[in-house]
Amino acid sequence: MLGMYVPDRFALKSSRVQDGMGLYTARRGEKFGPFAGEKRMPEDLDENMDYRLMWEVRGSKGEVLYILDATNPRHSNWLRFVHEAPSQERKNLAAIQEGENIFYLAVDDIETDTELLIGYLDSDVEAEEEEQQALTMAREGKVDHSKGQLAAGSKGHLGCEEDFACPQCESSFPSEEVLTEHLQSLHQKPTGEKEFKCENCGKKFPVRQALQRHFEQHQKACRGDARFVCKVDSCGKRLKSKDALKRHRENVHTGDPKRKLICSVCNRRCTSLSSLQEHRKIHEIFDCQECMKKFISANQLKRHMITHSEKRPYNCEICNKSFKRLDQVGAHKVIHSEDKPYQCKLCGKGFAHRNVYKNHKKTHSEERPFQCDECKALFRTPFSLQRHLLIHNSERTFKCHHCDATFKRKDTLNVHVQVVHERHKKYRCELCSKAFVTPSVLRSHKKTHTGEKEKVCPYCGQKFASSGTLRVHIRSHTGERPYQCPYCEKGFSKNDGLKMHIRTHTREKPYQCSECSKAFSQKRGLDEHKRTHTGEKPFQCDVCDLAFSLKKMLIRHKMTHNPNRPMAECHFCHKKFTRNDYLKVHMDNIHGVADS
Numbered sequence: 001m002l003g004m005y006v007p008d009r010f011a012l013k014s015s016r017v018q019d020g021m022g023l024y025t026a027r028r029g030e031k032f033g034p035f036a037g038e039k040r041m042p043e044d045l046d047e048n049m050d051y052r053l054m055w056e057v058r059g060s061k062g063e064v065l066y067i068l069d070a071t072n073p074r075h076s077n078w079l080r081f082v083h084e085a086p087s088q089e090r091k092n093l094a095a096i097q098e099g100e101n102i103f104y105l106a107v108d109d110i111e112t113d114t115e116l117l118i119g120y121l122d123s124d125v126e127a128e129e130e131e132q133q134a135l136t137m138a139r140e141g142k143v144d145h146s147k148g149q150l151a152a153g154s155k156g157h158l159g160c161e162e163d164f165a166c167p168q169c170e171s172s173f174p175s176e177e178v179l180t181e182h183l184q185s186l187h188q189k190p191t192g193e194k195e196f197k198c199e200n201c202g203k204k205f206p207v208r209q210a211l212q213r214h215f216e217q218h219q220k221a222c223r224g225d226a227r228f229v230c231k232v233d234s235c236g237k238r239l240k241s242k243d244a245l246k247r248h249r250e251n252v253h254t255g256d257p258k259r260k261l262i263c264s265v266c267n268r269r270c271t272s273l274s275s276l277q278e279h280r281k282i283h284e285i286f287d288c289q290e291c292m293k294k295f296i297s298a299n300q301l302k303r304h305m306i307t308h309s310e311k312r313p314y315n316c317e318i319c320n321k322s323f324k325r326l327d328q329v330g331a332h333k334v335i336h337s338e339d340k341p342y343q344c345k346l347c348g349k350g351f352a353h354r355n356v357y358k359n360h361k362k363t364h365s366e367e368r369p370f371q372c373d374e375c376k377a378l379f380r381t382p383f384s385l386q387r388h389l390l391i392h393n394s395e396r397t398f399k400c401h402h403c404d405a406t407f408k409r410k411d412t413l414n415v416h417v418q419v420v421h422e423r424h425k426k427y428r429c430e431l432c433s434k435a436f437v438t439p440s441v442l443r444s445h446k447k448t449h450t451g452e453k454e455k456v457c458p459y460c461g462q463k464f465a466s467s468g469t470l471r472v473h474i475r476s477h478t479g480e481r482p483y484q485c486p487y488c489e490k491g492f493s494k495n496d497g498l499k500m501h502i503r504t505h506t507r508e509k510p511y512q513c514s515e516c517s518k519a520f521s522q523k524r525g526l527d528e529h530k531r532t533h534t535g536e537k538p539f540q541c542d543v544c545d546l547a548f549s550l551k552k553m554l555i556r557h558k559m560t561h562n563p564n565r566p567m568a569e570c571h572f573c574h575k576k577f578t579r580n581d582y583l584k585v586h587m588d589n590i591h592g593v594a595d596s
Contacts, residue, residue: 032093032116033103036077037070053080055095055102068102079104082116091119268373293410377482403510 035055042056042064053070070076082104085091093104093116104118230248261270270276287293288304303325312322314329323329331353340350342357346364351357359381368378370385379385398413399406407413415438427442428435431449436442444466447453453463455470459477464470472494475481481491483498487505492498500522503509509519511526515533520526528550531537537547539554543561548554560578567576568583572591577583587593 031103031105032082033079034101035068035070035079035095035103036075037068037080038072038075040067040069042067052084057097057100057102065100082118085117085119091117093118405510 037054045054045067053076055068057065057068059065070080073080082093092106092108092110092114094107095118096103096105104116107119110116230245232249261273261276262268268279270279288301288308293304312324314323314326315321316323316329316332318333321332323332340352342351342354343349344351344357344360344364346361349360351360362380368380370379370381371377372379372385372388377388379388398410400413400416402417405413405416407416426435427439429442429445429449431446434445436445447465453465455464455467456462457464457470457473457477459474462473464473475493481493483492483495485491485498485501485505487502490501492501503521509521511520511523512518513520513526513529513533515530518529520529531549537549539549539551540547541554541557541561543558546557548557556579567578568580569576570583570586570591572587572593575586577586
């Protein structure tokens with residue numbers, strides 16, 4: 001951990017150009033540094049990150065060796081408090097690169113009690129001619145160390161003089177020793193266990209051709225693509241041409257100030273630049289190249305990639321079970337302990353982890369402040385919203401191997417396989433022996449036995465066992481139908497209703513009878529139809545023991561045992577019937593009158 005030591009000749013005070021602390025000096029012109037930070041590779045960054053505390057360290061040909069990231073105070077030093085000058089006129093420092101170190105050079109005499117502000121050595125570093133000239137000089141190894149350019153907050157670089165050129169590629173090196181190492185690692189065929197290693201990022205390859213292709217990607221990224229950097233408001237966005245940079249400035253940074261705070265993906269308006277940057281993260285989807293599973297953050301993807309490795313280096317000392325990650329061991333150990341220190345005061349449920357307990361408490365709250373801009377669905381946590389957004393932002397990449405069904409998430413596919421194909425319902429109700437796929441569905445089911453109905457409708461006072469059921473019921477009062485059919489204008493209060501309706505357009509009938517091949521659009525229709533083959537009549541009258549194959553037939557029959565039941569009366573002969581269809585048959589056969 002680097003100490004956040006500030007030399008005596010400097011003072012930390014409230015910054016005049018940015019939020020937070022700034023650095024003030026008490027001496028005149030000097031060179032400060034080197035700048036300290038974590039080493040990162042360019043591919044680990046995205047455009048939504050804050051580049052104001054980062055510098056690119058580049059080689060002679062413009063290739064990015066790595067990024068110095070001072071975002072984490074544990075891995076930085078006091079130079080992180082030097083902010084970017086709001087204008088060239090107010091700068092008093094410029095960043096320079098010496099070797100692989102970044103220094104801040106005082107370009108003016110700095111008066112006492114003056115804040116250090118970083119700027120550029122050249123007032124017109126964005127000019128296309130100078131950009132091209134600097135790039136050409138860097139490629140030829142002719143960079144002037146005294147006049148190198150390094151743009152604050154926008155990741156510029158200085159090259160170092162290189163005299164030893166590789167005869168097999170365009171690279172050049174500061175010494176014969178480095179060149180020899182380059183030739184051996186890049187252009188020499190490996191023997192035995194030796195691998196080809198990339199000098200830029202350390203990645204290893206089994207064959208030289210693979211390394212060469214990888215090396216060309218580094219060169220392409222450094223020489224031309226996205227080398228024009230927007231420096232307005234510390235934007236940091238990189239574009240491929242000067243015209244693209246100009247259009248970006250006009251569209252994003254000029255005109256109505258409110259326009260700058262609108263998300264370019266979903267047009268949502270944010271209250272500040274920081275909230276806009278945070279909001280943009282929900283649109284980021286990270287794909288695993290091994291299994292195509294999707295994630296909402298780079299960290300989640302990195303953790304997931306470990307699952308594709310066969311190594312399980314972490315063991316539980318109690319049962320010797322092995323895991324791929326250390327945190328999995330900690331989570332696993334909970335099953336060996338009865339200690340659950342976090343107790344829910346509302347339902348009495350205990351939890352071993354504080355975060356799980358905090359998320360559980362939200363299930364007792366009706367507040368759902370996070371709304372999906374696509375379908376207006378509400379969620380309790382931002383993570384739930386981000387997980388939901390995968391539905392809108394991804395394709396149906398997960399296909400069932402048993403049927404033609406496709407899904408956007410692997411966990412949804414797993415539930416489908418368990419329920420439809422494996423009949424796997426391991427959570428069984430001890431009161432009625434009915435089984436369910438997930439424990440949450442089982443808990444909701446148990447409330448049908450206990451009569452527990454805590455959720456009250458504010459419109460009619462009707463009570464419900466779960467918040468989800470209440471939300472659907474409230475739509476019967478408000479008329480809200482958030483699930484819109486893509487084929488017609490019909491809307492539905494429940495997603496299940498929309499799914500069944502869509503099948504009227506697609507003519508899809510996924511449920512097929514194994515006896516007669518008759519197909520149905522709903523599983524319930526198939527279950528009822530199967531009883532015509534089995535003769536099963538599960539619905540029995542508790543008065544006369546007569547049994548029926550359908551519940552609606554039992555309900556209709558039980559009306560015959562009710563002496564106060566409403567009767568259908570013939571207006572010709574005043575004969576009464578228990579059902580309207582019986583009356584219609586009577587009218588047609590006896591009186592010759594067909595009901596219209």
